[in-house]
Amino acid sequence: MSSKDQILKSIRNKIVPAADLPSIDQDWIQYEDPLAQFSEVLGMVGGAVEVVNGPEELAQKLAEIPAYSQAKKTVSCIAGLAGSVNLNDIEDPHDLEDIDYAVVPGEFAVAENGAVFVTDAKIRHRVIMFIPQHIALVIACPDGNVNDAVVSNMAQAYERLVWDSNHFGCFISGPSKTADIEQSLVIGAHGARSLHVFFLK
Amino acid sequence: MSAVKNYDHPTNADRFNQDQARTHWHDSSLWFIREKRDRMARSLPEWETLRATASQIKAHTVGKLADYLEEFERNATARGVKVHWAKDADEHNRIVLELLQKHNAKRIVKSKSMLTEECHLNPWLEKHGIEVVDTDLGERIVQLRQEPPSHIVMPAIHLKKEDVSDTFHEHLQTEQGNYDPNYLTESARQHLRQKFVQADVGITGVNFAIAETGGLVVCTNEGNADLGVSLPKVHIACMGIEKLIPRVEHLGIFLRLLARSATGQPITTYSSHFHGPVEGGELHIVLVDNGRSELMQSDDFRNSLKCIRCGACMNTCPVYRRSGGHSYAATVPGPIGSILNPLRDAKHHKSLPFACTLCGSCSDVCPVKINLHEQLLTLRSEVNHRKQLPMSKTFPMKLASWVFQRPGLYAWLGGIGKFFLRTMPRFLIYNALNPWGRNREMPAAPKESFRQMYAQRKKAKKNDPS
Structure with a gap:
């Protein structure tokens, strides 16, 4: 008998009382101003938020960030914003090791925890979300309505997501961090040392 | 150790x-x-609802675990994932080693996985000439010190920054006596970046696996799991069979609870959802029982x-x-x-x-x-x-039970006890025979016992019947 069969048999041999699956359609928290809540929580976890009108203002605001303006190598996955390295020209993701700043699209934001959902659906190398020294996530708000791009809670977040394809998806909440040395919070463990979220109107 | x-x-x-x-x-x-x-x-006003819902989802899942495991395997396989089954730690370790040998992998980066700790995967792989680097900062610290983690979320919580500094000075040649957590973390970042870039295969644990989609979720704050499996082409994820949840929407419950309960964060920095391998790569999932199915038997x-x-x-x-x-x-x-x-x-x-x-x-x-x-x-x-x-626990209980069954003896011993507490020098009361008193003071002896008080009250009532 294979290990699989042995494990399944061992499980099926046990008499376990059946329990119904609970409804997750409940009265979960709703914020009056989801963007304000998102900004506050993201601030708490070390990130920052800006609302910008169009790619030009995005470029302007990015230029005000020293980590961006001083970056030697940048990647942009945002239409209308140039980067010095084109992700699609890179064959081996290891070649992205020295990227200083990446600007990557985010799908939407979650107010309760300051997270932004990102996916590699249109990004050739998913490591670009983790390997640059600094990162900005840009969330497009097509009708100019920022609040459409922010859900209040995680239940709403999963309502927006589909998992038909094999794409990688990740909730990112702030820059990489650790408190493994005496509970002292240090920003910039392995991933990004800073994280900016832009809502692009 | x-x-x-x-x-x-x-x-x-x-x-x-x-x-x-x-x-x-x-x-x-x-x-x-x-x-x-x-x-x-x-x-969160709904905190208790979240707990109750999570508990119920898990109770339901355990009740149908075999079905969900099969559903998970089916859906993961359809996405090109290779699912492996391991009855115990040895089989888990053999599967991982075979996969690594097949890919001629010599250098491995591993994010935090209590399952691989439980299976003692690291020493097994090292014995076979494979370098395993734990990439979670806390785990790397204890790995360099050749200690096991002392906490499942914060593996180095028992260490002070001075200890970490000494360890890093010895292994990573950091400045002696520099205890700044920023400096130490930065040094580890530089050291581990090299390891990430050199790695042939990335191993991770699993926080949640989803039967409905065949996907899995890994949560970290440092981004080490993601870096570890986004550079190499092969990702091996090791999980206990109890990590399964039925539907992807259930993550909307569990991810709200996990980090808040663990470290008081609203969510971990990275909550990564893996569905299938990267293009041209491989994703292996090892489902491990190792005694878990036995626990299901007992109410x-x-x-x-x-x-x-x-x-x-x-x-x-x-x-x-x-x-x-x-x-x-x-x-x-x-x-x-x-x-x-x-x-x-x-x-x-x-x-x-x-x-x-x-x-x-x-x-x-x-x-x-x-x-x-x-x-x-x-x-x-x-x-x-x-x-x-041990006798030290059973004998006093037996003795107490024997005394309690003899009310006269109990009352007499109570009197003696009070007398001793009041009059005897400390060394006669606080000694090896009294482990209770090792770190505690005995209660002050009351003037009278309850029986004495009760008898007096009765007597007083008799004398003054009004």
């Missing part, structure tokens, strides 16, 4: 407590996290399979906080470990159910509402039934 492993919790806890200042520091570090958790819990202990390994029970436990994770001599310490370990290895871990004050704080904070303290109490009677209790 000592050569001979001592499993006795009181002995190990005693050793930990020899440095009182450090014990106090450890205690308050963990309480600080417990308080952060409380603030997070209070920030008393089945609930422990709900555990999502957040560590909240450790942070709140007055015994864990004051005895340190290593005193449990097991991969998973604290209240949940004091249940899981004796159930798996009753002989060695028999002292763990007693590493508990039965205060119930663990059950109060558990995000999936495991009745931890009740299970610990039940386990104590199992230890007794197995005749594993």
Whole structure:
């Protein structure tokens, strides 16, 4: 008998009382101003938020960030914003090791925890979300309505997501961090040392 | 680590407590996290609904675990994932080694996985000439020190920055005497970046696997799991079979609970969803039983399979906080470990159910509402039934029972006790025969016993019937 069969048999041999699956359609928290809540929580976890009108203002605001303006190598996955390295020209993701700043699209934001959902659906190398020294996530708000791009809670977040394809998806909440040395919070463990979220109107 | 492993919790806890200042520091570090958790819990009006829902989802899943495992395998396989099944730790280790050998992998980066700790994967791979680097900062620190983690979420919580600095100075050639956590973390970042870039294969644990989609979720704050599996083409994810949840929407419950309970964060920095391998790469998932299916049998202990390994029970436990994770001599310490370990290895871990004050704080904070303290109490009677209790526990109980059955003798001994407490010098009361009095004062002897007071009251009433 294979290990699989042995494990399944061992499980099926046990008499376990059946329990119904609970409804997750409940009265979960709703914020009056989801963007304000998102900004506050993201601030708490070390990130920052800006609302910008169009790619030009995005470029302007990015230029005000020293980590961006001083970056030697940048990647942009945002239409209308140039980067010095084109992700699609890179064959081996290891070649992205020295990227200083990446600007990557985010799908939407979650107010309760300051997270932004990102996916590699249109990004050739998913490591670009983790390997640059600094990162900005840009969330497009097509009708100019920022609040459409922010859900209040995680239940709403999963309502927006589909998992038909094999794409990688990740909730990112702030820059990489650790408190493994005496509970002292240090920003910039392995991933990004800073994280900016832009809502692009 | 000592050569001979001592499993006795009181002995190990005693050793930990020899440095009182450090014990106090450890205690308050963990309480600080417990308080952060409380603030997070209070920030959500639906906190208790979340706990109840999570608990119910897990109860449901355990009841249909075999079906869900098959569903998971089917859906994962359809996405090009290779699913492996391992009955025990040995089989798990063999599967991982074979995969690594097939890819001629020599250098491995591994993110935090308590399952691979439980299976002792690292020494096994090292024995076969493979370099395994733990990439979680806390785990890297204890790995360099050749220690096991002392906490499942914060593996180096028992160490001070001076210890980390010394370890890094020895292994990573950092500046001697530089204790700045920023400097030390930055040094580890540089050191581990090299390891990430050189790695042939990335191994991760799994926080949740989803039957409905065949996907899995890995949560980190550092981004080490993602870096570790986004550069190499091969990702091996190792998980206990209890990590399964039925539907992807259930993550909307569990991800809200996990980080808030674990470290008092609203969510981990990275909550990564892997569905299928990267283009041109491979994703392997090893499903491990290693005693878990046996736990399903017992009505008393089945609930422990709900555990999502957040560590909240450790942070709140007055015994864990004051005895340190290593005193449990097991991969998973604290209240949940004091249940899981004796159930798996009753002989060695028999002292763990007693590493508990039965205060119930663990059950109060558990995000999936495991009745931890009740299970610990039940386990104590199992230890007794197995005749594993030491004489120091059984004999006084027998003696007390014998005395309680003789009211006259009890009253007489009570009088003697009061007399002794009042008149005897300290060394006659506080000595080796009185372990209670080692760290505590005995109560002050009352003037009269209850019987005496009652008799006097009766007498007074008789004299004054009004």
